[in-house]
Amino acid sequence: MDSVSQRPDLRPNRVAVLSVHTSPLAQPGTGDAGGMNVYVLQTALQLAQRGTEVEIFTRATASNLPPVQEAGPGVLVRNVVAGPFEGLDKHDLPTQLCPFTAEVLRQEARHLPGYYDLVHSHYWLSGQVGWLARDRWRVPLVHTAHTLAAVKNAALAEGDCPEPLTREIGEKQVIAEADRLVANTAEEARQLVELYGAAPERIDVVPPGADLTRYRPGDKAAARAALGLSADEQVVAFVGRIQPLKAPDVLVRAAAEVLRADPTHKLRVLIVGGPSGTGLERPDALIELAAALGIADRVTFLPPQPPDRLVLVYRAADLVAVPSYNESFGLVAIEAQASGTPVLAADVGGLGTAVRHGETGLLVPGHRTPDWAGALGYLLDDADRLRRMSGRAVEHAANFSWEHTADGLLASYSAALSDFREERAGLGAGRLTAGGTARGALRDDVR
Numbered sequence: 001m002d003s004v005s006q007r008p009d010l011r012p013n014r015v016a017v018l019s020v021h022t023s024p025l026a027q028p029g030t031g032d033a034g035g036m037n038v039y040v041l042q043t044a045l046q047l048a049q050r051g052t053e054v055e056i057f058t059r060a061t062a063s064n065l066p067p068v069q070e071a072g073p074g075v076l077v078r079n080v081v082a083g084p085f086e087g088l089d090k091h092d093l094p095t096q097l098c099p100f101t102a103e104v105l106r107q108e109a110r111h112l113p114g115y116y117d118l119v120h121s122h123y124w125l126s127g128q129v130g131w132l133a134r135d136r137w138r139v140p141l142v143h144t145a146h147t148l149a150a151v152k153n154a155a156l157a158e159g160d161c162p163e164p165l166t167r168e169i170g171e172k173q174v175i176a177e178a179d180r181l182v183a184n185t186a187e188e189a190r191q192l193v194e195l196y197g198a199a200p201e202r203i204d205v206v207p208p209g210a211d212l213t214r215y216r217p218g219d220k221a222a223a224r225a226a227l228g229l230s231a232d233e234q235v236v237a238f239v240g241r242i243q244p245l246k247a248p249d250v251l252v253r254a255a256a257e258v259l260r261a262d263p264t265h266k267l268r269v270l271i272v273g274g275p276s277g278t279g280l281e282r283p284d285a286l287i288e289l290a291a292a293l294g295i296a297d298r299v300t301f302l303p304p305q306p307p308d309r310l311v312l313v314y315r316a317a318d319l320v321a322v323p324s325y326n327e328s329f330g331l332v333a334i335e336a337q338a339s340g341t342p343v344l345a346a347d348v349g350g351l352g353t354a355v356r357h358g359e360t361g362l363l364v365p366g367h368r369t370p371d372w373a374g375a376l377g378y379l380l381d382d383a384d385r386l387r388r389m390s391g392r393a394v395e396h397a398a399n400f401s402w403e404h405t406a407d408g409l410l411a412s413y414s415a416a417l418s419d420f421r422e423e424r425a426g427l428g429a430g431r432l433t434a435g436g437t438a439r440g441a442l443r444d445d446v447r
């Protein structure tokens, strides 16, 4: 992959960030809101702190939303009206990309030329919008896929629906059009090259992060008391959207197996989050499963929690389980470790980067109940090992901060701006200044 460090430091003054299908201000952990929302908001706040203003465009999903909201200093969220406010399924969103794009273009047209120096799109739907904005504004397009249909379809949970071919086609188009691609991990970069034909020299690997000021170790007893959990149980938490892809059922089945082998085991499963994706078709499926397995009294459900409560969940847990079938990174795994809690994760996608097998938790190949029950028992039955892992988990998570992610994004933006300048050199470019772009320079350069 490209080394962006040897390029001149070109910094955009203002970036248009596109997040069509979900708002960075939505509560993550249910519906379409998850790690991408956290990523978009946290990186925007960090970029703004470094002097790059960010305007995030997202589709309005309620009639009472103001057209623009301030998410923090230097970060605006523009709620674009495109299609019905409620009830529009993610798979129907392509029908609303035209009105969404029109409003993005009109927003820029209300300002002097060159208002945005760069477009950064998140997820393929936004990439389709970004591609047009890039052409219209003559600025570079940086794209982050977050998840890829080809990868998701290769590891479907039982009974889950494959992503439609139209998504894969749309992803390929965006990947071919983007000036630079940001991948969460080296594995995702490889998938972009091998499955989508991306040019390796246009990919920057930039790991996501966690809010390390919020997610840090704390008083377990106080956290349990605040959540109404018993002090003398062993708590294993699942945090995230409840859908087959995230596989909370794997944890429930494994817990049932542990309790079947030892009914005196003081195990409690804590499930935090709300239904999402195909999980919406049967929102009570997990409750029914726990009842069918005879462990309903050992499973506690909590609705999606805001970050100041979520840190209590991580601190209260002895272990956090991430049994997903596919995970491009897995922010929950980093947040849990930053809070001092080891992670038991499926050995898929970015979780292999997020968790250090045998040191900060365990990576389990596959999703078989005996393997997961064995791993649960192995970790819970040795308090000293769990304590050692907890310490290492905090050290490991310290490598993943949003500050670090923002630095990586700025390096990628700089490379995109630099390539853009070189490609247009024959058209009279040369007004970009090291350390920042003169506002309007990129637009004027190509006139």
Ligand code: UDP
Pocket: 027, 028, 029, 030, 033, 034, 035, 036, 038, 239, 240, 241, 272, 273, 303, 304, 305, 306, 307, 310, 329, 330, 331, 332, 333, 335
């Ligand atoms: N999250 C939250 N409250 C909840 C559950 C999850 O704020 O009740 C957040 C969590 O902190 C994490 C994100 O949702 O930052 C989930 O990200 P992850 O990468 O683990 O999964 P994704 O949703 O992207 O598949």
